[in-house]
Amino acid sequence: MVTIKAIAERCGCSPATVSKALNGAPDVSRAMTRRVRAVAGEMGYVPNAAARTLKTARTYSFGLLFRENASMGLAHEFFSLMLDGFKRRAEELGYDIAFINRRLGGQERTYTEYVQYRRFDGVAIITADYEDPQVRALAACGVPTVTVDDQFDGCGSVLSDNAGGVQELVRYVYDMGHRRLAVLRGDDNRVSRVRWGAFRHTCQALGVAVPDEYDLQGRYHDPEGAGEATRQLMALPTPPTCIFYPDDISYLGGLRAAEDMGLSIPDDLSAVGYDGIGLVQQIRPRLTTVWQNADRMGVETAEELARAVKEGGAHTPRQIVIPGALIKGETVKKL
Amino acid sequence: MVTIKAIAERCGCSPATVSKALNGAPDVSRAMTRRVRAVAGEMGYVPNAAARTLKTARTYSFGLLFRENASMGLAHEFFSLMLDGFKRRAEELGYDIAFINRRLGGQERTYTEYVQYRRFDGVAIITADYEDPQVRALAACGVPTVTVDDQFDGCGSVLSDNAGGVQELVRYVYDMGHRRLAVLRGDDNRVSRVRWGAFRHTCQALGVAVPDEYDLQGRYHDPEGAGEATRQLMALPTPPTCIFYPDDISYLGGLRAAEDMGLSIPDDLSAVGYDGIGLVQQIRPRLTTVWQNADRMGVETAEELARAVKEGGAHTPRQIVIPGALIKGETVKKL
DNA sequence: TTGTACTGCGAAAACGTATTCGGAGGAACG
DNA sequence: CGTTCCTCCGAATACGTTTTCGCAGTACAA
Numbered sequence: 235m236v237t238i239k240a241i242a243e244r245c246g247c248s249p250a251t252v253s254k255a256l257n258g259a260p261d262v263s264r265a266m267t268r269r270v271r272a273v274a275g276e277m278g279y280v281p282n283a284a285a286r287t288l289k290t291a292r293t294y295s296f297g298l299l300f301r302e303n304a305s306m307g308l309a310h311e312f313f314s315l316m317l318d319g320f321k322r323r324a325e326e327l328g329y330d331i332a333f334i335n336r337r338l339g340g341q342e343r344t345y346t347e348y349v350q351y352r353r354f355d356g357v358a359i360i361t362a363d364y365e366d367p368q369v370r371a372l373a374a375c376g377v378p379t380v381t382v383d384d385q386f387d388g389c390g391s392v393l394s395d396n397a398g399g400v401q402e403l404v405r406y407v408y409d410m411g412h413r414r415l416a417v418l419r420g421d422d423n424r425v426s427r428v429r430w431g432a433f434r435h436t437c438q439a440l441g442v443a444v445p446d447e448y449d450l451q452g453r454y455h456d457p458e459g460a461g462e463a464t465r466q467l468m469a470l471p472t473p474p475t476c477i478f479y480p481d482d483i484s485y486l487g488g489l490r491a492a493e494d495m496g497l498s499i500p501d502d503l504s505a506v507g508y509d510g511i512g513l514v515q516q517i518r519p520r521l522t523t524v525w526q527n528a529d530r531m532g533v534e535t536a537e538e539l540a541r542a543v544k545e546g547g548a549h550t551p552r553q554i555v556i557p558g559a560l561i562k563g564e565t566v567k568k569l
Numbered sequence: 570m571v572t573i574k575a576i577a578e579r580c581g582c583s584p585a586t587v588s589k590a591l592n593g594a595p596d597v598s599r600a601m602t603r604r605v606r607a608v609a610g611e612m613g614y615v616p617n618a619a620a621r622t623l624k625t626a627r628t629y630s631f632g633l634l635f636r637e638n639a640s641m642g643l644a645h646e647f648f649s650l651m652l653d654g655f656k657r658r659a660e661e662l663g664y665d666i667a668f669i670n671r672r673l674g675g676q677e678r679t680y681t682e683y684v685q686y687r688r689f690d691g692v693a694i695i696t697a698d699y700e701d702p703q704v705r706a707l708a709a710c711g712v713p714t715v716t717v718d719d720q721f722d723g724c725g726s727v728l729s730d731n732a733g734g735v736q737e738l739v740r741y742v743y744d745m746g747h748r749r750l751a752v753l754r755g756d757d758n759r760v761s762r763v764r765w766g767a768f769r770h771t772c773q774a775l776g777v778a779v780p781d782e783y784d785l786q787g788r789y790h791d792p793e794g795a796g797e798a799t800r801q802l803m804a805l806p807t808p809p810t811c812i813f814y815p816d817d818i819s820y821l822g823g824l825r826a827a828e829d830m831g832l833s834i835p836d837d838l839s840a841v842g843y844d845g846i847g848l849v850q851q852i853r854p855r856l857t858t859v860w861q862n863a864d865r866m867g868v869e870t871a872e873e874l875a876r877a878v879k880e881g882g883a884h885t886p887r888q889i890v891i892p893g894a895l896i897k898g899e900t901v902k903k904l
Numbered sequence: 905t906t907g908t909a910c911t912g913c914g915a916a917a918a919c920g921t922a923t924t925c926g927g928a929g930g931a932a933c934g
Numbered sequence: 935c936g937t938t939c940c941t942c943c944g945a946a947t948a949c950g951t952t953t954t955c956g957c958a959g960t961a962c963a964a
Contacts, residue, residue, distance in 0.1 A: 235685070237950055248914045253952060263912060280685040281674075284628070285950035287619035288919045294674075295667070308649040309847075318643050325670050330687070332630070332667035335660050339616075339629075350570075350615040352665070457851050486851040493853060512644075516792050516821040517852050518828060572920055583944045588922060598942060620920035623949045 236277045244273050256281075287353060295330035296539060297354035299345065299372070301361045310455065310483075311511045312528045313361055316382065319532025320358060327540045329355065336368070345372040356539040358382070364424065378542035378549070380535050384424050390538040390551040392531050396425055399524035399558040400432035403506055406522075406560060407476050408440050411569030412504060416448040416474035418463050420481065429508070433478065454480050457487025464491040468503065476504035476566060482514040482523055483507075485565075500567035510561055520563035531556050571612045579608050591616075622688060630665035631874060632689035634680065634707070636696045645790065645818075646846045647863045648696055651717065654867025655693060662875045664690065671703070680707040691874040693717070699759065713877035713884070715870050719759045725873040725886040727866050731760055734859035734893040735767035738841055741857070741895060742811050743775050746904030747839060751783040751809035753798050755816065764843070768813065789815050792822025799826040803838065811839035811901060817849040817858055818842075820900075835902035845896055855898035866891050 238252040245252065247266065254262045255270035262270075287293050298320070300308065308314055321331050334357070335348050345368050349357055356378040363369060364384040373379050373386040380390040407415065417433050420426045437444050447470060450463050460479055464487070467474055479485040485507040489499060497503050499519055507514070510525025534554045542549045573587040580587065582601065589597045590605035597605075622628050633655070635643065643649055656666050669692070670683050680703050684692055691713040698704060699719040708714050708721040715725040742750065752768050755761045772779050782805060785798050795814055799822070802809055814820040820842040824834060832838050834854055842849070845860025869889045877884045 235950095239950075249951080250914060250916090250953080251912085253950095254913090257952085259953095261912060266912080280682050282623070282688070282950055283686050284619045284622035284688060285919090286952080288617070288623055288921090288950080289952045291919080293619070308643070308653050309646050311644050314643040314649050321668060325668075325672055328672065328675060330667060330670060332665060333656060333660075335665060337660055337663065340663060347615050352618050483848060483851070486848070490851065490853060511848075513818060513821070513846075513848055516818070516825065518825060570920095574920075584921080585923080585944055585946090586942085588920095589943090592922080594923095596942060601942080617920050620949090621922080623920080623951090624922045626949080 235282070236279045237282075238279070241270060241274050241277060241279060244277065245270055291353065293330075293353050293355055294328060295332055295352075295354055296324055296536075297334040297349050297352065297357045298331055299334045299357065299359045299369070301363050311513065312509055312526060315528035316360060316532040316535075319529035320360070320536050321532070323533040323536035324540070327536060329536070329540065334372075344368050346375045349375070349377055355543045356380070358535050358539055359384075360535075378539060380539045380542065382531060382535055385553065388551060390542055390554070392535045392538065392554045392556065394425075394526045394531060395555050395557045396428045397432040399508070399526070399560070400429045401436045402560045403478070403508075403522075403524050404433060404436040405440070406562065407478075407504070407506060407566055408442065410504070410566050412476040412566070413442055414448070414472065414474045415442060415444060415476050415478065416450070416467050417444070417478040418450045418452040418460060418480050418484065420452065420454040420484075422451075426480070429480075448474055452480055452484070455483045457484055457490070460484035460487035461491035461494075464488040465495065468492070468495060468497065473503075475569065476506065479505060479507045481507055482509045482511045482521060485521055485523075486514065486517075500565050504566040506566060510558070515561070515563075519565050521561070522563035522566045523561050525559045525561050527556050527558060570617070571614045572617070573614070576605060576609050576612060576614060579612065580605055626688065628665075628688050628690055629663060630667055630687075630689055631659055631871075632669040632684050632687065632692045633666055634669045634692065634694045634704070636698050646848065647844055647861060650863035651695060651867040651870075654864035655695070655871050656867070658868040658871035659875070662871060664871070664875065669707075679703050681710045684710070684712055690878045691715070693870050693874055694719075695870070713874060715874045715877065717866060717870055720888065723886060725877055725889070727870045727873065727889045727891065729760075729861050729866060730890050730892045731763045732767040734843070734861070734895070735764045736771045737895045738813070738843075738857075738859050739768060739771040740775070741897065742813075742839070742841060742901055743777065745839070745901050747811040747901070748777055749783070749807065749809040750777060750779060750811050750813065751785070751802050752779070752813040753785045753787040753795060753815055753819065755787065755789040755819075757786075761815070764815075783809055787815055787819070790818045792819055792825070795819035795822035796826035796829075799823040800830065803827070803830060803832065808838075810904065811841065814840060814842045816842055817844045817846045817856060820856055820858075821849065821852075835900050839901040841901060845893070850896070850898075854900050856896070857898035857901045858896050860894045860896050862891050862893060 238249045242249045242252045251262055252270050255267045324331055334345055336343055336345055338348055338351055359381045373389050382392050383394060385391045419430050452459050452463055477488060479488055485505055488505055492499055492503055499505050507521050507523040510523050514521055538552060538554060573584045577584045577587045586597055587605050590602040659666055669680055671678055671680055673683055673686055694716045708724050717727050718729060720726045754765055787794050787798055802812060812823060814823055820840055823840055827834055827838055834840050842856050842858040845858050849856055873887060873889060
């Protein structure tokens with residue numbers, strides 16, 4: 235490995251001058267700068283990140299925390315698109331991405347300790363379990379942090395406009411003539427509560443009553459559970475005319491269950507999802523759903539994080555809300 | 570930030586002793602070791618990765634190269650599941666994961682330079698464009714490397730058993746009575762060539778002739794293209810009885826096209842895919858396809874990489890082939 | 905001539921850790 | 935008592951870089 239010391243010898247100058255020349259310091263002559271850079275180039279010099287970090291206390295890299303014990307994790311298009319956007323924008327801004335562990339030299343440690351060990355400039359918490367005390371500790375440990383789809387004191391956050399999306403979706407279904415609306419909720423977390431609140435609120439504003447038996451607790455990305463819920467709903471004396479599934483994947487379970495019962499979507503039953511997953515849009519009937527702008531959420535996460543790092547203590551964390559878009563498919567029948 | 574020097578003062582010993590005690594060196598007494606560790610614990614000591622790396626020339630982290638200009642990239646379940654397995658196993662083995670760029674301090678550099686900059690202990694090339702000269706240079710630069718679904722000299726590799734999978738698939742379709750088999754190929758790369766070769770070879774062994782008009786060049790994960798190909802094939806004077814799509818997602822395009830033409834799968838046309846994506850298995854008719862064990866491929870990649878790092882020059886790179894599994898769905902009709 | 909200002913460079917220290925080597929002290933042995 | 939051996943610890947050095955500060959030299963003005 236060639237070091238600045240070796241370059242200094244070849245150039246007949248000191249290592250200090252080499253360092254300054256390579257970094258474009260003003261107190262080195264143009265001639266010297268050119269010479270140093272030429273020699274560095276021909277010797278194949280590559281700086282040493284560890285040495286640089288040790289000296290400057292900066293790593294130019296972001297730590298990324300993904301939930302671990304999740305059902306889908308990375309395999310969900312929403313999260314992978316967000317990661318893609320985050321990674322792309324962070325790299326444009328000059329930051330690298332590394333995953334955050336809780337393992338450190340064979341031993342189990344906390345996220346916070348790991349982040350201190352690696353000296354990340356900033357931390358993005360993309361889909362962790364926000365109830366986990368370790369996650370909360372990490373968000374509060376002083377390293378610039380941005381959370382996605384949840385909100386902590388002192389941290390920036392990027393939030394999908396779930397309330398707006400649900401409202402638009404409910405209004406659309408209402409406008410199509412539906413009055414008997416059933417909802418299947420996802421796992422209990424902030425996103426679910428926001429969506430459910432928006433659902434109830436919008437229904438109320440429209441004068442639509444939602445009886446208890448139309449309001450079911452379910453899980454995200456659980457086609458089997460959604461199928462079971464669908465059977466249960468359609469067996470009621472007065473079944474709903476439209477079911478709000480917690481997400482596009484769960485809807486697939488509902489679709490299967492409906493077919494098994496001899497019901498056709500949308501002729502016998504209307505249905506909507508949430509997420510706007512590209513793959514699901516490929517199947518017939520095309521699902522009416524709300525598309526979440528996952529890529530842009532990742533991009534905004536990177537930008538907010540970069541701002542937080544750059545501005546340091548002077549930074550005022552922002553709450554960034556990203557709107558989605560209603561996809562009018564073929565699964566809601568005009569009544 | 571508390572350093573070993575601070576611990577040394579509190580313990581009344583030297584930094585060297587602290588370092589040795591924390592690392593479990595044999596030449597420090599049990600009593601001293603206990604005391605140092607206790608003090609380190611109560612002072613909240615966390616080692617500094619940069620300093621350690623500078624001294625030891627090891628980072629305990631793997632660089633990960635994902636293709637950049639891909640249509641899907643991370644958003645494909647196959648790759649995200651593989652990444653998940655890779656990450657999980659690597660962390661169990663004590664390695665962290667970071668993405669590989671080609672940006673370094675604002676400037677565009679090569680992958681190789683970036684890897685040298687970060688001093689990764691090993692590199693995994695998961696879905697890069699293997700024709701890219703930069704990728705080939707990285708694989709040849711001396712850092713322990715494992716490639717997935719392609720093979721380079723001197724590097725370990727983890728390969729999906731595409732030949733075996735295709736062969737099993739073709740035989741199954743043949744056994745179901747089909748003799749007019751059409752194939753839509755994916756983008757031109759090693760995997761496609763292996764699959765196509767296995768297809769031709771198996772057909773030949775079974776005495777099935779594949780006319781040129783049954784053999785189409787297409788792309789991966791391209792439902793529109795697959796739909797177009799399907800229309801083209803079904804417009805032939807003697808259309809095929811079964812179409813081999815390059816992957817599960819492309820099949821969805823075929824399914825739509827068939828429905829548009831008033832054809833029912835599998836009654837009027839049989840179809841098979843490749844990948845075994847969970848989401849696609851949720852839809853009716855359930856697709857007959859070959860499931861690839863992406864998680865295990867990721868795990869094996871991590872293990873082979875760890876071996877290569879551990880054994881250093883003495884390591885003999887392995888070719889690890891991971892079998893898939895035929896999923897007998899409902900899209901191939903018994904003739 | 906003296907004084908002032910600016911330019912271009914280098915010596916040296918520092919970041920936090922791991923490792924080598926030697927020395928002090930004690931125990932065991934002849 | 936002298937010798938050898940073992941245990942435990944610390945001084946010193948090195949890893950590669952950045953940064954501060956001072957110095958020499960030159961230019962310019964008074």
